[in-house]
Every structure is written in structure tokens, then in C-alpha cells.
Amino acid sequence: MLNKKITVKLSSAILVIFLILLISTGCGGKRTDQAETSLLGKSFDEIVKMAEGTEVNFYMWGGDQRVNAWVDNFVAERVKKEYGIKLNRIPMNAEDFINKLLGEKQLNKKEGSIDLLWINGENFWTAKENGLLFGPFIDKIPNYTRYLDTASDDNLFDFGYPTEGFEAPYGRAQLVFIYDESKIPVPPKDLEKLKELVMKNPGKFTYPAPPDFTGSAFIRNVIYETAGGYKRFIDGDMNEDELKEAIKPAWDYLNEIKPYLWKEGKTYPAALAQQENMFADGEVWITMSYTPFKAAGEIKKGTFPETAKTFILEKGTIGNTHFLAIPFNARNKAGAMVVINFLQGFEAQASKFDPENWGDLPVFDYDKLSAEERQIVENTETGEATLSLEELLKHRVPEMPSKFVPIIEEEWMKNVVREGN
Numbered sequence: 001m002l003n004k005k006i007t008v009k010l011s012s013a014i015l016v017i018f019l020i021l022l023i024s025t026g027c028g029g030k031r032t033d034q035a036e037t038s039l040l041g042k043s044f045d046e047i048v049k050m051a052e053g054t055e056v057n058f059y060m061w062g063g064d065q066r067v068n069a070w071v072d073n074f075v076a077e078r079v080k081k082e083y084g085i086k087l088n089r090i091p092m093n094a095e096d097f098i099n100k101l102l103g104e105k106q107l108n109k110k111e112g113s114i115d116l117l118w119i120n121g122e123n124f125w126t127a128k129e130n131g132l133l134f135g136p137f138i139d140k141i142p143n144y145t146r147y148l149d150t151a152s153d154d155n156l157f158d159f160g161y162p163t164e165g166f167e168a169p170y171g172r173a174q175l176v177f178i179y180d181e182s183k184i185p186v187p188p189k190d191l192e193k194l195k196e197l198v199m200k201n202p203g204k205f206t207y208p209a210p211p212d213f214t215g216s217a218f219i220r221n222v223i224y225e226t227a228g229g230y231k232r233f234i235d236g237d238m239n240e241d242e243l244k245e246a247i248k249p250a251w252d253y254l255n256e257i258k259p260y261l262w263k264e265g266k267t268y269p270a271a272l273a274q275q276e277n278m279f280a281d282g283e284v285w286i287t288m289s290y291t292p293f294k295a296a297g298e299i300k301k302g303t304f305p306e307t308a309k310t311f312i313l314e315k316g317t318i319g320n321t322h323f324l325a326i327p328f329n330a331r332n333k334a335g336a337m338v339v340i341n342f343l344q345g346f347e348a349q350a351s352k353f354d355p356e357n358w359g360d361l362p363v364f365d366y367d368k369l370s371a372e373e374r375q376i377v378e379n380t381e382t383g384e385a386t387l388s389l390e391e392l393l394k395h396r397v398p399e400m401p402s403k404f405v406p407i408i409e410e411e412w413m414k415n416v417v418r419e420g421n
Helices: 003-026 024-038 044-051 065-083 094-106 122-129 143-148 191-200 214-228 238-248 248-260 273-279 294-301 335-343 346-353 373-378 389-394 402-418
Strands: 055-058 088-090 118-119 170-172 176-180 287-290 307-313 317-325
Touching: 003 238, 024 307, 044 055, 044 335, 055 065, 055 094, 055 335, 065 088, 065 335, 065 346, 094 122, 118 122, 118 335, 122 317, 143 346, 170 335, 176 294, 191 214, 191 248, 214 248, 214 273, 214 287, 214 317, 238 248, 248 402, 273 287, 294 307, 335 346, 346 373
Parallel strands: 055 088, 055 118
Antiparallel strands: 118 317, 170 317, 176 287, 176 307
């Protein structure tokens, strides 16, 4: 009788253990899916209430002290004050947190330590393709529809890969050209005018050799303009042979100006820093940058001449957007969504735009701003050498799919460096 009771008790205990294991594995996944569906079905006011009094772990690159200080002070203080959220900035390179999430996905870890990510480009592609992200959530963010152009390729694609609501635009960069106004009174507005300038002033123009990031972007900009625009490239549908055919006009252009480049195009600056030094010394008259405020900052430091100015091409220059995302196993998805909404709001974007704080290009659509908000933007001191935000955003074209970049750089080496004139 005693043995029978023991057997019954053991059977009951095993059943309880089995049920716990079942809930924590298969049924647990279903419960998580239901929780996520429930969260995305709530109003934003309800999400804000869920986020009150919680903590959000924000994983991001930590290599710039000004950016870190802006997040630690302005952002953290404001979300604490407005939503009761404690924001913890955790510095980590993107490839490291992607590997961390890949490991947690393999272990089926339902709750991780990351709530919010600063991410873009190839890392987003890896995260999205491996199911590492929560969403799509972007339509639940009020400031996304309030301030951003929701039809813009700039917001819908990340290096040519569709975001599909799994990323929230956070900030922008854009290719600009910097020239010396004392030597070039009227800057060129298109590639034909640039060619005329280069041919009239041999040795005064060049561009960094890929894989330098900015030199590679300049070549992609030439490809866009000589191929009739960016739209045929950004969906990534071309195969390698089609791409090689489409980019041929760019090699014709670059070979035409090659004999008139610095050192007759027999060599190129190995990195942008070299070209910037040459510009500072007057050896070349034009340099380029992905930071639109570069000229103003270098003038202030005394590196570039007081006559340095910025120009862009009428048909546009390449810009890319950096984004925010939420991991699949974030513990506090509601809190992350509230922080994202704050970061996409005008106040945060205008603060981030101020070069004294960060100098990052805002993601808002200038046409959606009120008159008062436009005035705040226009009153932001960015230096005389910098183009207006309105001018930059009107001449901005999206990045090419990242998978095309190594092919283009290889073709440039083959068709311009080795076989060009």
C-alpha cells in the first residue's frame, strides 16, 4: 500500500515536471508568439503604460564620446522623466551583438538581455534573414507616421534590403563634396561640369581608391548618374552579368577623366584621410565626405582653409540611414518601442542634429514640420561651409544593395585601374 502511494506520488511529480518542460519548450514558444501578437494589437497609449517603470538595455556602438554623452544625458534623462523608463546604454559592436543573438536563437533562449539595437546594413540583413528581430512594429510608432516620409526608399530600404517594418530610421549620412571657393568660384552641379573642371585643371582632382568607404561611394554615385538613376539598382534583382553591363558607362566616364587626375590617374589616395590632407595643403581643390558638416568642423579646427565650402550634385548624392531594431527575445519590447518613438520625435532629432550634441542628419521629412519646427532647424548653427538641411535632403538618393559593392569595386580595379587609359 505504501509502495502504491509512493508510485502515485512519483507519477504525479513526473507529470508536473513534464508539463513544466512542455510549457518551457513548445508551448512556451506559442505563448511568446501570442504575447507578441497581443503587444502589436495594443494601442500606443497601452504600450506606454506597459513600459512605465521598466528598464531598456540599449546596445550600440560606443566609439564616439559625444554620441555616448547625448544618449546618457539627453535621451536617458528625457525618457526617465516622461515615461519612467531607465535607459541603460551598453556599448557593443554590431557584429558582436549579432553573434550573441545568433547563439541565443540556436539555444532557443526566449528572453535575452538586449531590448534595443542600433543597427544597419549587412548586420540588419543577417539579423532579418536569421529571424533575430521582433516585428514588424514600425506602424505602431506614432512619430514614424507623424514626422517621416513613409514612402521614401531611404526609410524602406537598408543598403537595398527592404526593412519591412523591422527597423525604425534613426539618423542619416550623405556624400558631399568639399571645394575651395578661392580656386573654384562656381562648383560643378553634375558630372559633365565636373569633367570640364577636371580637364581644365589637371592634377587638381582625384578620389580615394576603393575599398575606402568614401571613394567607393563616389564611384557608386558616378554609376547612378551615368546609368540613368538609382531606381534600377536598389531592388537588387540584377544578376552579376546584368550588373556588370549596367555599370559600364561609369568606367567610360572615369577613364575619360583619368589622365587629368592627380598624378595623371596612375595612382589614387589610399584613404580619404590622405585626400583630406592633400586638400588642406592645396594639392587638390576638391575632397569629399559622408559627413555633411565635415567642412565646417575642419575650418573650426584650422585644418581646412576658411574658403572651404560644400556642394552636391543636382541629381543627388548617396545617403544611407542608420536604424533601430528590437531583438526577437527582448524582455522589454514595449519599453523599446516607447524609446524608439521618443528618438523619432522632433525634439530628439533636432537635438541630435545640433553639431554641439552630435551633428547627425535628422530622419524627419522637412515638409512635415510645422513652421515653428522649421525655424528651430534653420536656426541651428551648422557653419557657413555647410549646405542647408533642406538642400541636402532634396538631393539625397538611396544606397545600392550591399551585395553589389564588392562586384563594383572589383570591376573598377579591372576596367579603370588595370585597363583604363
